[in-house]
Amino acid sequence: MSDAPKPLVFSGMQPTNTLHLGNYLGALKNWVKIQERMPCIYCVVDMHAITAEAGYAKPAELIRSTREVAAAYIAAGVDPTRSILCNQAQIPAHAELAWIFNCVARLGWLDRMTQFKEKSGKHKERASVGLYTYPVLMAADILLYKATHVPVGEDQKQHLELARDVAQKFNNDFGAPDFFPLPEPVIQGPGTRVMSLRDGSKKMSKSDESDYSRINLTDGADAIAQKIRKAKTDPAPLPDSEKGLEGRPEAENLINIYAALADEPRAAVIAQFAGQQFSAFKVALADLAVARLTPVAAEMRRLLADPAEIDRTLKAGAARASAIAEPILADVKKLVGFLV
Numbered sequence: 001m002s003d004a005p006k007p008l009v010f011s012g013m014q015p016t017n018t019l020h021l022g023n024y025l026g027a028l029k030n031w032v033k034i035q036e037r038m039p040c041i042y043c044v045v046d047m048h049a050i051t052a053e054a055g056y057a058k059p060a061e062l063i064r065s066t067r068e069v070a071a072a073y074i075a076a077g078v079d080p081t082r083s084i085l086c087n088q089a090q091i092p093a094h095a096e097l098a099w100i101f102n103c104v105a106r107l108g109w110l111d112r113m114t115q116f117k118e119k120s121g122k123h124k125e126r127a128s129v130g131l132y133t134y135p136v137l138m139a140a141d142i143l144l145y146k147a148t149h150v151p152v153g154e155d156q157k158q159h160l161e162l163a164r165d166v167a168q169k170f171n172n173d174f175g176a177p178d179f180f181p182l183p184e185p186v187i188q189g190p191g192t193r194v195m196s197l198r199d200g201s202k203k204m205s206k207s208d209e210s211d212y213s214r215i216n217l218t219d220g221a222d223a224i225a226q227k228i229r230k231a232k233t234d235p236a237p238l239p240d241s242e243k244g245l246e247g248r249p250e251a252e253n254l255i256n257i258y259a260a261l262a263d264e265p266r267a268a269v270i271a272q273f274a275g276q277q278f279s280a281f282k283v284a285l286a287d288l289a290v291a292r293l294t295p296v297a298a299e300m301r302r303l304l305a306d307p308a309e310i311d312r313t314l315k316a317g318a319a320r321a322s323a324i325a326e327p328i329l330a331d332v333k334k335l336v337g338f339l340v
């Protein structure tokens, strides 16, 4: 049990509404790169999706979205023969470990979660209990496989810290200091916090009422170009240094998006467009976004035309995932003292 942990990547996305540019640049694009270096498990977290209204009591919608997110993973370049692609609900061990972790995590830890505060809004008492314990299920997702690396966008950082706290407390409380590794967040590159196209101080999000605030992964070329043309900017030309982006959140966001899509450092993008007007920059950005995103959307459509094949891929992935998870869960139960 005291061997150095083997590198393993785990990450997931919720199948609620359609995926957007933030999901793509903050997570998916990095997942594809990291699978070259490490074994990976990429999960469609359908059990998380029912914690909030967007995914609750909409069964047909949830199944459709689960397939759509799986298709997006593959279309973006996740290779399901190499990486494990699965959906959470087909692997009961996630729920079993989450229950044990509900007894490890402290109320005070969950009370600090900013995403719960944002999502539950003014009426906390009307939020589901699942929404509150959501980060505990997330910790179970990761630790069920003893995953060591978790590529996510910046908004998941606090949840990752909670997963580390759960791992550490479990290890201490059950006298198994090296049992769970402390998973490392992998939050890299200029796309880790993509902001709304209408308001540079707000995160690009599935739940924003305005469709003009985000670019959906399934948007066509015209919609992408139009949304970028209408994106909020300020009247000054583009700056000639990173420092010149200070206090200009919309400009910073568009530069970040360009850099992430082009796979170039931010400084190189700034050098290329320094002093230009936004009108010219937006044309270049729209061309780049269309070139990068529309092939992904086309591949998603092709894959979704054969839902049975997606279902087979998810089932095969669940079997591979369970084979890793089951022995770990059995060890956990032994440590806890369950007679099984």
Ligand code: TYM
Pocket: 010, 011, 012, 013, 014, 015, 022, 023, 024, 025, 026, 027, 045, 048, 137, 138, 141, 142, 150, 151, 152, 153, 154, 155, 156, 159, 191, 192, 193, 194, 195, 203, 204, 205
């Ligand atoms: P979810 O479904 O909200 O988002 C999926 C991924 O997209 C990233 N993301 C963004 N990145 C940059 N800019 C944005 N505007 C933006 N919006 C979303 C998120 O950071 C995330 O990486 N709790 C997770 C799902 C989850 C999970 C896990 C992740 C469940 N279990 C275990 C990792 C490991 C979530 O709701 O992501």
